[in-house]
Amino acid sequence: MDALLTPLNWFSQNILQNPAFFVGLLVLIGYLLLKKPLHDVFAGFVKATVGYLILNVGAGGLVNTFRPILVALAKKFSLEAAVIDPYFGLAAANAKLEGIGFISVATIALLIGFGVNILLVALRKLTKVRTLFITGHIMVQQAATISVFVLILIPQLQNSWGAWAVGIICGLYWAVSSNMTVEPTQRLTGGGGFAIGHQQQFAIWFVDKIAPFLGKKEDNLDDLKLPSFLSVFHDTVVASATLMLVFFGSILLVLGPEMMSNAELIGAGAYNPAKQAFFMYVIQTAFTFSVYLFILMQGVRMFVTELTNAFQGISSKLLPGSFPAVDVAASYGFGSSNAVLSGFAFGLVGQLITIALLVIFKNPVLIITGFVPVFFDNAAIAVYADKRGGWKAAVALSFISGVLQVALGAIAVTLLGLTGGYHGNIDLVLPWLPIGYIFKSLGVIGYGLVCLFFLLIPQLQFAKAKDKEAYYRGEVQAD
Template sequence: MNFNWLLDLVLNQIFGQPFILIGIIVLIGYLAMNQKFSKALTGALKAAIGVIVMGMGSGALIANFNKLIMAIQTATGITGAGLNTYPTMTAAYEKMDAILGSGTGASWGIYTLLVAFILNLIFVALRKFTKIRAVYLTGNAMIVQAGISTYIVWKFLGTGMVPTIIIASIITALYWGIFSTMLIKPTHLITGADFTVAHQQMFISFLAYKLAPYIGHPEKDDIEKKKLPASLNILQDNIIATALVMFISVAIIMLVVGSKNIDWLRGADGLAQAGLKNNIVFLFWITITLTANIYVLLAGVRMFVGEIMMSFKGISEKLLPGAVAGVDCAATFAFAPKSVVLGLIFGTLGQVIGLLGLIIFKSPIFLIPGFIPLFFDNATIAIFANKFGGWKAAGVICTVNGIIQIFGSMLAVQMTGLSWWQGSADYATIWVVVIGVLKAIGSMLGIPVGA
């Protein structure tokens, strides 16, 4: 009897579809917490819908942004790449799918997420030996990080499904556990609460905690005790700040590519907006469209991340009483709102310096900053820096971090061959080292590069 149809149904049609797989995970998680079936089903459906919405936003963002990158490449001959989290994961999956078949990247990434989370729980259960105490629960970051780990292991080691998932899961779980545990003490000193930061700037936040006292005075220079102009409060609105970053980025692109390529962008092969003949109006349309794409993407993420976190958190608390929950870095923002604004300002300064450096040193790759790594990273790092070294430490460390985000990401783009990169602090530092190590191992073993 031929059971190929059954294998296809289970592996491709069900577990090969991220929206179904995420829904099943949430359903199981809620049922394991003894929730009513109606509650579990509602959560599963919301999670599944969220995955689809995320894909719609991400797909539109990548499609529109790629047109801008093509215009840059045509005008300058320079390879362009965007810095943002979710599009990086999607771009990695597209590379895998082109060789392994549609949906393969996402399904492998989800398996890596599950195995890595289980390993994180095991490391915490064995904390007497591992010293790992934090359970990483920031679902949106977990999904992206698991996907990127899956891609770089597959690309540089050329492994099949099972070894790729195992190796990527170990690397990811160690990153989650070690660095979120390192931030338990400083996070408690900032918030007074019993949680830790679990995001993608943990290593640099820890460095800020350690280095800040050597740069400034935590009491005398504390920005939270000083008065900021009311006009800067607008930068705390994520959507407005995203639109501002996009406006500046697109304006620079339009200046670089020139009138001929702007006309191409308006045309049918570009963004299909021939009616917007005024360049200023066209600039605003691109800015608002890209911001809307990101908004849709994040709306989808919020839909399923909330459900995943609830089910994961309930399971982990049941299994590991006393473990420290690792949550989104945004959980610290309310404790230091002025530091958040300071981080955005100095992080932006650092990234501008970094971009000028790419031009001066004639880099073959030009990067387009993204709001998520720019804002969330530098806001979080500034909170740690200000708490332990005041505004001077926050200013210096965030400026340097902005520069590192650009140059580190440029190296990552060169090595991975992706048109997007995370852009976050850890992914411009320690993850560049991880990529370099995997690439070196693959090269020593004579493994052909996957994509």
């Protein structure tokens, strides 16, 4: 048994949980299957891996720029609350699992879930699933949170079968939810050849369906008529830097230099009054956001191009008709240049209004906004909504997402009994919060019903498709 587990654990820790090398490995295999020259195979591997590492630098920089400000806010106003952020949520989930003696379940479940996803794609003629979820770090976060849902709400599974139960439902969720994004993403990218495997797949599917009823796609954010002096905001760098200057500037001024100079509290993001004026620190912090956003976009362009080309080999030889489900940031380069920032801004407004209502009505759980949900969820929602329903849909749906993230996140924290954080991304409140109540009410029977629900979704997608072969190719069909 150890002979089998040792290489599997090595693969999980070094490749599967490191998405840059996982993507690079897929590109290498894909190009080999396409019988590319070895130097092209090597070049593709390097470009895909480096591109994803660049994306990680951008995404990590965005998170690290924002998180010290959240910590300082909580400290200044003595907030004992849950942060809705997958990294805080991962820590809270691991603490909960450790408390019941199941800390290793999530790692085992991740491997089982990935195997389930591969099996569902391999049996695509039967399952109608076309997507392989390859965003490893997201799988780690979700495996931990879903482990809490299953093991806490269905105590009967707190045994040797627990890891299998978590792994199976993780694999079903990854495969089915990413499969739901094929048509929306093909429409957005003009046949880009990939799907989304992140934290908002159900939301993307819903937005793609509802956005046309909220506005006209012709009235998109790129074509929005702005006064001449505002035309500079069509430039992503200028728009992001200005928005963050207003946003971060306001918060940092409230916090003040004394709070932000607390190195023990803030860490690497601390303000050093001996080296810099505070207003310059504010400007630098705001502009740094724009820098990391630009870096993220460059990384996306590099790895998506290589992965899309190479996956043709995997799709034709190993998993026929499959699509890679990648980080949602890969979609940003195909939508309006203003959609990402609009989604962030209006999603944040929705979150802050809802947090204020929690305080006013003295809700027992206070939520603190986290950067990952407020940016990645709401930016993606705005990108897809703008494509289908223009700026009105983008504004309305990203705002509603912000409200739901906070309101339902507060309920999820209570349901699961978590301390300090919750995952917070939109899919982890819808559909996972209702799923949690099904688990709590019906136990193992509820678990079985949820598994059947996931399996039914691609069958319904396939049944609705007018051209069945076009469905397998991911071609967009008339609604």
